[in-house]
Amino acid sequence: MKLHALALSVVSVLVASQVQANPKVYGQFNISAESYQKDNQDPASADEDFTRLQSNASRFGVRGENELSTNLAVVYGIEWSIDSSGDGTGGNADLQQRNRFVGIKHNNLGTVKAGRFDTYLKTAQGKTDLFNDFLGDIEFTIAGEDRANNAVAYESPSFKKFQFNILSQTQDVATKATNGSSASIVYDNQELGLYAALGVNDNIVGRSALFGNTREGDGYRLVLSYNFADLTVNGIYTTNEKYDGKDGEKAYLLGAAYKIDDFVLKAQYSTVEADDVNKIAxxxxxxxxxxxxxxxxxxxxxxxxxVWYTNREDVKKDAVIVVPNDIEETSLALGVEHKF
Known part of the structure; x- marks a missing residue:
């Protein structure tokens, strides 16, 4: 009996080690059929009206964790976007880079990792963007939805529902940008239904919501989400400006979701405006x-x-003698998402 028990123990350890060593393949297909309209006030710009099949950040990846000792493990992950609609349009070309990293995790001290991955200002949003990856994604109005190249980061373990994260972006060879940093502090109390976070970017290469370019910028993001019963309410306030203090913008978001059995009803509004309209070309x-x-x-x-309906408006500054050039986009979509 003792030999039998010992044999079972050895087999159990070997099986557990093998399972742990195997990487996990994961991903999602998200696809929607959409009726889309774009109205330009400028008569020189043609309006658009068509239907389309759209891939919404469909992706797959591999991630894993391999034990080095009782408290240490190697962690890794690599992820690609895929075009589930099949036509390669709309920025959905197959196998575009998403997050990828390798690091060392200590059970009590946290994780150090390096690679290309989301800034901590971006991840501070948690799950507050109710229309993430769709036409109404917050990136249309809120700056800072970026991944940092050549990044080294530390992620603390959770302590009394708090977690601290910090990232350093080394010089980006492609853009010649100088070093930058991103950090966040997160409070996630699922028992209370409360999520709060503060994210900060300092000289991070990323996108502006208003100025349409990639730049070295500074930003702050304050996030609050509260769930009670079947209702969740979300709020975000954020600022962003160039590293030299120019071209500043402020944005906020309000959203709510209500669960009824297997249905979730949701609505969200966000807006961004320039700090100084007079300085915009x-x-x-x-x-x-x-x-x-x-x-x-x-x-x-x-x-x-x-199913969702989105309305986006883009108000542009007129020149001295111009015709109006504001843009309005609307879309009605029906789709399905499957995760694996």
Whole structure:
């Protein structure tokens, strides 16, 4: 009996080690059929009206964790976007880079990793963007939805529901940008239904919501989400400006989701405006807004059907003698998402 028990123990250890060593393949297909309209006030710009099949940040990746000792493990991950609609349009070319990293994790001290991955100002949003990856994604109005190249980061373990993260971006050879940093402090108390976070970027290469370019910028993001019963309410306030203090913008978001059995009803509004309209060149945006309403139906824990309507407005600055050039986009979509 003792030999039998010993043999079972050895087999159990070997099986557990093998399972731990195997990487996990994961991903999601998210695809929608959309009716899309774009209206330009400038008569020189043609309006658009068509239907399309859209891939919404469909992706797959590999991640894993291999034990080095009792408290130490190697962690890694690599992820690509894929075009599930098949036509390669709309920025959905197959196998574009997403997050990728390798690092060392200590059970009590946290994780150090290096590679290309989301800044901590971006991840501070948590799950507050109810229309993430769709036309109404917060990146239309809120700056800082960026991944940092050549990044080294530290992520603390959770302590009394708090976690601290910091990232250093070494010089980017492609852009010749100088070093930057990103940090966040997160409070996630699921028992209370409360999520709060503060994210900060200092001289990080990223996108502006209004000025339409990639630049070295500084930003702050304050996030608050509260869930009680079946209702969740979300809020975000953020600022962004160039490293030299120019071209500043401020944005905020309000959203709510209500769960009824397997249905989730949701609505979200966000807006951004320039700090100083007088310093914006003609033809550039001075204000953007986006309004979304939608509903999800959870078929299983990994599959959902969804419908949403989005309205986006882009207000541009006129030159001395010009015709109006504001832009309004609307879209009605029906789709499905499956995670694996």
């Amino acid at each position: 003609a033809g550039n945006s001075i204000e953007k807004t986006v309004f979304n309403v939608g509903a999800d139906y959870n078929l299983t824990s990994k599959t959902r059907a969804f």
